[in-house]
Amino acid sequence: MQVVEQAPSLPADPEAYPPPLENGERLRSGEFLRRYEAMPEVKKAELVEGKVYMGSPVRADLHGKPDALIQTWLGVYASQNPGVAAYTNTTLLLDADNTFQPDAVLCLPPERGDARGSTPKATSPAHRSW
Numbered sequence: 116m117q118v119v120e121q122a123p124s125l126p127a128d129p130e131a132y133p134p135p136l137e138n139g140e141r142l143r144s145g146e147f148l149r150r151y152e153a154m155p156e157v158k159k160a161e162l163v164e165g166k167v168y169m170g171s172p173v174r175a176d177l178h179g180k181p182d183a184l185i186q187t188w189l190g191v192y193a194s195q196n197p198g199v200a201a202y203t204n205t206t207l208l209l210d211a212d213n214t215f216q217p218d219a220v221l222c223l224p225p226e227r228g229d230a231r232g233s234t235p236k237a238t239s240p241a242h243r244s245w
Contacts, residue, residue, distance in 0.1 A: 161214060
């Protein structure tokens, strides 16, 4: 007996499967996030002034080690300063043309100098913090 796997049927709505992100493509934040969410295999992509930048693999000695030290430094600082928050690899939606995913973010409350009261956006896939 032969088992034949049936391919999953595609939904009739073409919006259900957005096109993949392309390095250098021009988008707005809403469309960028919609496509990024549909690509869980992509570990890092950013939108800078409306242009998509796709991350490339990083080296442990040139990126991983310094990143770990910076995360430790910011975490200790945040733990000793009430209201200050440290985040790692969190997507920041700044405006319609800028969606960043910096390695480290330190957010200050408005009374400590941050007029925007910035907090990373929290929405979407589990492997990313929006």
